[in-house]
Amino acid sequence: MILPIVAFGDPVLKKEAEEIDANFADLSQLISDMFETMYQAKGVGLAAPQIGKSIRLFIVDGSPFADDPDDEPDPKAKGIENFKKVFINPIIEEQAGAEWAFQEGCLSIPGIRENVSRKERILVSYYDERWQLKEEWFEGYAARIIQHEYDHVEGILFTDHLSPLKKKLLLKRLGNISQGAISVDYKMSFPSAKKNRKP
Ligand code: NI
Numbered sequence: 642m643i644l645p646i647v648a649f650g651d652p653v654l655k656k657e658a659e660e661i662d663a664n665f666a667d668l669s670q671l672i673s674d675m676f677e678t679m680y681q682a683k684g685v686g687l688a689a690p691q692i693g694k695s696i697r698l699f700i701v702d703g704s705p706f707a708d709d710p711d712d713e714p715d716p717k718a719k720g721i722e723n724f725k726k727v728f729i730n731p732i733i734e735e736q737a738g739a740e741w742a743f744q745e746g747c748l749s750i751p752g753i754r755e756n757v758s759r760k761e762r763i764l765v766s767y768y769d770e771r772w773q774l775k776e777e778w779f780e781g782y783a784a785r786i787i788q789h790e791y792d793h794v795e796g797i798l799f800t801d802h803l804s805p806l807k808k809k810l811l812l813k814r815l816g817n818i819s820q821g822a823i824s825v826d827y828k829m830s831f832p833s834a835k836k837n838r839k840p
Pocket of ligand 1: 746793
């Protein structure tokens with residue numbers, strides 16, 4: 642089932658999400674709905690707060706970042722073609738390497754992309770969908786996607802990393818997103834949408 646993606650401005654996106662345990666109701670259905678929702682919206686990651694659930698869960702599939710076989714190999718894309726994963730109660734244990742900037746976007750903030758600097762490598766502990774505890778290093782785009790999604794369960798959006806000036810310049814567009822005054826080709830829920838507004 643495709644779930645509506647919560648738009649910028651909804652308080653659930655600013656909340657620190659709660660851990661869950663193995664008794665969490667209908668978790669495998671929720672995970673499968675989140676994958677369906679993410680693929681339909683052509684995202685590479687989706688965190689539970691983005692579908693209105695304030696829990697520490699996110700999913701990723703970085704395959705759209707995989708190298709085109711005709712292009713020069715991109716070292717940041719290493720391993721990304723098999724990067725479909727579920728992260729439950731994740732913790733970023735360590736960060737390493739240099740900061741690098743990349744234009745990030747977010748399914749909750751359609752149409753806006755801005756440079757965000759993040760560390761090159763991270764060590765993450767998390768439970769997978771079978772509740773196996775894992776601890777793994779990730780780098781490049783994989784580390785980038787995890788850091789963006791991890792921010793979501795902490796109540797942080799990529800726009801929170803921008804300079805005050807950048808934020809000011811985006812204010813109007815962000816307001817339009819909250820009100821649903823945008824065109825987007827996937828299902829969303831807008832916190833400040835006016836009732837009965839004509840399309
Ligand atoms: Ni996002």
